[in-house]
Amino acid sequence: MKNFWQKIESPMITTTPMAGITDTAWRQICKMWGADVVHTEFVSADALYYESEKTLKMIAYDPMEQPVVVQLFGKRPETYPKAAKIIEASGIAGIDINFGCPAKKVAGHGGGICMLRDMDTVKKIVEQVTSSVKIPVSVKTRIGLNKIQSKPGEGQISIFDFIEAIKDFNVSALIVHGRSYEVPFTGPVDLGALKKAGQEFKKHFPKGKYLINGSFQTVESVVSDIKYTKSDGVALSRALYGRPWLFKQIKDYIKTGSYEEIDWQTVKETAIKHAHLLWATKGEKGFKEMRKHLLFYVKGQANATELRQQLVSVENPKDVEKIMKKI
Numbered sequence: 334m335k336n337f338w339q340k341i342e343s344p345m346i347t348t349t350p351m352a353g354i355t356d357t358a359w360r361q362i363c364k365m366w367g368a369d370v371v372h373t374e375f376v377s378a379d380a381l382y383y384e385s386e387k388t389l390k391m392i393a394y395d396p397m398e399q400p401v402v403v404q405l406f407g408k409r410p411e412t413y414p415k416a417a418k419i420i421e422a423s424g425i426a427g428i429d430i431n432f433g434c435p436a437k438k439v440a441g442h443g444g445g446i447c448m449l450r451d452m453d454t455v456k457k458i459v460e461q462v463t464s465s466v467k468i469p470v471s472v473k474t475r476i477g478l479n480k481i482q483s484k485p486g487e488g489q490i491s492i493f494d495f496i497e498a499i500k501d502f503n504v505s506a507l508i509v510h511g512r513s514y515e516v517p518f519t520g521p522v523d524l525g526a527l528k529k530a531g532q533e534f535k536k537h538f539p540k541g542k543y544l545i546n547g548s549f550q551t552v553e554s555v556v557s558d559i560k561y562t563k564s565d566g567v568a569l570s571r572a573l574y575g576r577p578w579l580f581k582q583i584k585d586y587i588k589t590g591s592y593e594e595i596d597w598q599t600v601k602e603t604a605i606k607h608a609h610l611l612w613a614t615k616g617e618k619g620f621k622e623m624r625k626h627l628l629f630y631v632k633g634q635a636n637a638t639e640l641r642q643q644l645v646s647v648e649n650p651k652d653v654e655k656i657m658k659k660i
């Protein structure tokens with residue numbers, strides 16, 4: 334698989350990377366429902382550099398997930414070439430670089446979104462990765478942040494500064510989360526900024542793919558946002574919680590102008606399939622992670638409160654089947 338981004342029809346609907354969510358089981362579920370591209374959780378370039386076993390497990394994938402993209406994060410440019418080569422050797426289709434994480438343990442130390450305050454390092458990282466591997470490299474960031482922490486009066490660093498910094502490198506795709514570092518996860522995205530960012534990206538990367546991200550809740554709003562911003566598609570995150578069929582619904586809506594609601598039988602089958610996949614890939618120890626997904630799957634059901642009480646103590650896929658099939 335060479336530059337898979339070029340082979341996908343626009344508008345494309347993908348996942349974003351999400352720590353604690355986009356493991357192989359979830360990616361397989363998203364793929365079954367029509368995701369065009371799936372992303373791993375973010376993976377530390379440093380940890381891959383040191384060949385951490387735990388981190389190597391995080392890049393394991395099933396061939397049915399392809400094209401799958403591993404997202405790297407880290408502040409040390411020198412660790413990226415080896416990390417990127419390990420990913421490429423594993424057969425993964427692409428690498429994404431995280432320039433958007435606002436979490437304290439990453440941004441607090443100058444990583445993630447705060448790397449935009451040091452564009453020389455941004456350039457070094459993008460240069461190192463793009464020149465180390467043949468698989469396509471994408472980048473994910475936000476619309477901006479304050480130049481100086483907690484001092485908005487000192488000016489902003491914007492997505493345009495970021496695009497300027499990366500413009501000479503071989504970047505295949507850009508995902509922009511339409512919120513700033515200062516308002517990390519709440520409220521609407523800035524659609525105007527997303528539209529302008531796309532125009533600017535295309536000036537420098539006419540063949541590059543531009544995906545918007547953030548705050549997308551309904552099928553109709555996603556499609557109208559793609560149209561408004563003239564993006565090549567959308568990368569979905571929390572909107573997918575308990576609703577992986579959004580991929581199919583959005584695609585149906587784009588093609589036909591309508592889409593079907595998902596019936597409870599299908600919700601149950603998807604949740605049970607998800608439980609089996611998680612068990613097969615993470616075993617007994619990792620299975621507790623299924624509980625949060627189950628709560629999302631049953632959200633909105635008439636008897637959700639009673640269901641939730643049972644679902645928060647499931648230990649294995651059999652428990653899930655028993656509870657779901659009773660309903």
Ligand SMILES: Cc1cc2nc3c(=O)[nH]c(=O)nc-3n(C[C@H](O)[C@H](O)[C@H](O)COP(=O)(O)O)c2cc1C
Pocket residue numbers: 349350351352353354374375404431433434473510518546547548549569570571572
């Ligand atoms: C639990 C969680 C984990 C996330 N992990 C990552 C990550 O590993 N890498 C990344 O680039 N963004 C990560 N994000 C940000 C999302 O990819 C996305 O940009 C953000 O949630 C905005 O989209 P939304 O409003 O549609 O959820 C994470 C977000 C959440 C809520």
